[in-house]
Amino acid sequence: MFRFTDYGEEDAIRLCKELVRIESTDPGSYEGRISEYIYETLRQELGADGVRLCRSEVLTGRRNLLAELPGSSAPAGSGKEEPALVLICHMDTVVAGEGWSEETGGPFSAAERDGRIYGRGSCDMKSGLACALTAFCREAGERRLRQGEKAPEKYRTLRFIASVDEEDFMRGAERVIRDGWVSASDWVMDLEPTDGRIQNCHKGRVWFEAEAEGVTAHASMPEQGTDAILALSYFICALREEVAKLPEDERMGRTTITFGQITGGYRPYVVPDHAKVWIDLRTVPPTDSRMLRELLGRAERAATEKVPGSKFRILLTGDRQSIPPCPKSRLLQSLRQAVREATGEEAVVSLFPGYTDTAVIAGTLGNENCLSYGPGKLRLAHKPNEYVDISDIRRVMRVLRCLLREPLR
The missing domain is CATH 3.40.630.10 (Zn peptidases)
Known part of the structure; x- marks a missing residue:
């Protein structure tokens, strides 16, 4: 003591x-x-x-x-x-x-x-x-x-x-x-x-986990698989662009996004069938988790168009409102x-x-x-x-x- x-x-x-x-x-x-x-x-x-x-x-x-x-x-x-x-x-x-x-x-x-x-x-x-x-x-x-x-x-x-x-x-x-x-x-x-x-x-604090699914294949024949890491990469880029369009608050500034952790794949010679990213968003009014879900949906659609056959699971894990x-x-x-x-x-x-x-x-x-x-x-x-x-x-x-x-x- x-x-x-x-x-x-x-x-x-x-x-x-x-x-x-x-x-x-x-x-x-x-x-x-x-x-x-x-x-x-x-x-x-x-x-x-x-x-x-x-x-x-x-x-x-x-x-x-x-x-x-x-x-x-x-x-x-x-x-x-x-x-x-x-x-x-x-x-x-x-x-x-x-x-x-x-x-x-x-x-x-x-x-x-x-x-x-x-x-x-x-x-x-x-x-x-x-x-x-x-x-x-x-x-x-x-x-x-x-x-x-x-x-x-x-x-x-x-x-x-x-x-x-x-x-x-x-x-x-x-x-x-x-x-x-x-x-x-x-x-x-x-x-x-x-x-x-x-x-x-x-600022508010909203957390998501986004997981991309693909199909494994030998790296020498990538066209036989569906690259989950590639799909997730398109998702991340699209989501960053969407967040940049959100309205700014005069006192509290802009909503920001951080992709704090990412995992995926098995070995360099295997087309990855899974990849996952953890997302941290710091929000300002009027942005809230409902609006962010819509943004993630648009980013998902953009990624699946780029990588046909890929699928996503998106989970909201934290939702703290802005004060x-x-x-x-x-x-x-x-x-x-x-x-x-x-x-x-x-x-x-x-x-x-x-x-x-x-x-x-x-x-x-x-x-x-x-x-x-x-x-x-x-x-x-x-x-x-x-x-x-x-x-x-x-x-x-x-x-x-x-x-x-x-x-x-």
């Missing part, structure tokens, strides 16, 4: 390093060790004084964590209570991958060089996780100290959630919703890397004020190009107070020599202090 000293910036920096050293790759080691580490840290820090601390198993050996400090604004169920502030961070990272330099010490070294912490997850998002956990424990301690005051200050319920599976199918966020850990009225903030910006809208900006969000206004107080600057509000736990919550519950703000730069995530600037951790800790100390209206 981690032992805090003063719950300040230095603690958050040390905790970030400790979390990076615990491998939690997905797929790979997953979140078992880091989940236990965080749970024991919370149990040691918070005890049982009015703090709710629980776990929920999402997948075998993979459990979400919740810690909650109850608010004092109004009795629960009175209809007058302020929304809870929820800090949600995922514990898993992508795989370590190749290409790490000796200077950075490898993916789990948490080496500090030139004001940076290196390692897998340092940016996405163990630095944000460290900030949220440190700020939550600091707030718990400060509330205990204020309990004896004659005119105690009112404060909102504060929840810390550590989730699993964000780097895959986001089943951790889905379970958070089913378990009732968040509601449509809560203020929900993840601490993903946002490069100093507040990001309050998301439009909500400029009237109360959380957005409060966070902008906290950034202003902590940094002396106005925060830029922009699009988050990926998909996060808060986007799942916003899309499922219709919650307009969901956004992202955390340390690090998203362009460094998932890459070799991933790092986070220590100055970013310091900035986010200052912003969290201002946000958590905001007086209730």
Whole structure:
């Protein structure tokens, strides 16, 4: 477990390093060790004084964590209570991958060089996780100290959630919703890397698998077979052209497509009778999965015309809607004020190009107070020599202090 000293910036920096050293790759080691580490840290820090601390198993050996400090604004169920502030961070990272330099010490070294912490997850998002956990424990301690005051200050319920599976199918966020850990009225903030910006809208994320079928034949007589790889190649080219024609959103940009994985064939001397591609689309309004199915159908027809006898099976495997900006969000206004107080600057509000736990919550519950703000730069995530600037951790800790100390209206 981690032992805090003063719950300040230095603690958050040390905790970030400790979390990076615990491998939690997905797929790979997953979140078992880091989940236990965080749970024991919370149990040691918070005890049982009015703090709710629980776990929920999402997948075998993979459990979400919740810690909650109850608010004092109004009795629960009175209809007058302020929304809870929820800090949600995922514990898993992508795989370590190749290409790490000796200077950075490898993916789990948490080496500090030139004001940076290196390692897998340092940016996405163990630095944000460290900030949220440190700020939550600091707030718990400060509330205990204020309990004896004659005119105690009112404060909102504060929840810390550590989730699993964000780097895959986001089943951790889905379970958070089913378990009732968040509601449509809560203020929900993840601490993903946002490069100093507040990001309050998301492109959608739609996944398809497309499989082409052909007929095997000897490579010396290809006319006797039907080349599935060739058919799939025409399909990919046609689909890319179709996506390029989709309408652009003024705020969120264009729908993009990535063919992230492809397999097919047996041996170089056999005409392949199968090939498969995994497709990732990041959508902007008005594009949705229904429109994309029509595009895939046109691409399929174009491919089968080029390669007669080929057939396709297309499966929708993921459908996350785009989340439009909500400029009237109360959380957005409060966070902008906290950034202003902590940094002396106005925060830029922009699009988050990926998909996060808060986007799942916003899309499922219709919650307009969901956004992202955390340390690090998203362009460094998932890459070799991933790092986070220590100055970013310091900035986010200052912003969290201002946000958590905001007086209730």
